[in-house]
Amino acid sequence: DQQVKQNSPSLSVQEGRISILNCDYTNSMFDYFLWYKKYPAEGPTFLISISSIKDKNEDGRFTVFLNKSAKHLSLHIVPSQPGDSAVYFCAAREIIQGAQKLVFGQGTRLTINP
Amino acid sequence: SQTIHQWPATLVQPVGSxxxxxCTVEGTSNPNLYWYRQAAGRGLQLLFYSVGIGQISSEVPQNLSASRPQDRQFILSSKKLLLSDSGFYLCAWTMGYNEQFFGPGTRLTVL
Structure with a gap:
């Protein structure tokens, strides 16, 4: 059972426009959500996170929105730049027996067109 | 600053080997350590995690095992590889409940 879903495997956006990546989850015990960016043959790098007690977190061009009632979060990138082309993973955290576990979505490949 | 190393970077192994x-972490003590696998076109699947030396939690039944012989060393092993073990293996660490930081990964191809 996929607890974290990214239903769009790919997204193509014009440079300078807004990129919106979506993520849905099913487990209401998740208390923290993260977005990672991954280039081919590299490990993911942390981008931005949000606690379940907030509905928005902003860091430069990146903003994450959380809608707890809908169990939905989104990552907005504005303006989009060619260097943003990568695979983006949404992750949700749960704490089990004192250990943090992240559950990842399948990823969305973002392509920024010049 | 903290760094995480994985080796080898790529590996081609025959079935049954x-x-x-x-995976080793520098610049921190008593981290939580994780092994993930990314199969082709798939997301990241958590395989094992460890909160201390000698402590291993397994997420899914599989052909793999993990060990943590030292505080900052995490090893992923198999006695006999299967074709389905091919993938991109990632080690990650965290302190407490903060974000996880990933290593560069190992590309494993089983032929």
């Missing part, structure tokens, strides 16, 4: 992937 053993496997040993190593």
């Amino acid at each position: 053993p496997l040993s992937l190593e």
Whole structure:
């Protein structure tokens, strides 16, 4: 059972426009959500996170929105730049027996067109 | 600052051969350590995690095992590789409940 879903495997956006990546989850015990960016043959790098007690977190061009009632979060990138082309993973955290576990979505490949 | 190393970077192994992937973390003490696998076109699947030396939690039944012989060393092993073990293996660490930081990964191809 996929607890974290990214239903769009790919997204193509014009440079300078807004990129919106979506993520849905099913487990209401998740208390923290993260977005990672991954280039081919590299490990993911942390981008931005949000606690379940907030509905928005902003860091430069990146903003994450959380809608707890809908169990939905989104990552907005504005303006989009060619260097943003990568695979983006949404992750949700749960704490089990004192250990943090992240559950990842399948990823969305973002392509920024010049 | 903290850094995480994985080796080898790439590996091609025949079916039935053993496997040993190593991960080490520098610049921190008593981290939580994780092994993930990304199969082709798939997301990241958590395989094992460890909150201390000698402590291993397994997420899914599989052909792999993990060990943590030292505080900052995490090893992923198999006695006999299967074709389905091919993938991109990632080690990650965290302190407490903060974000996880990933290593560069190992690309494993089983032929």
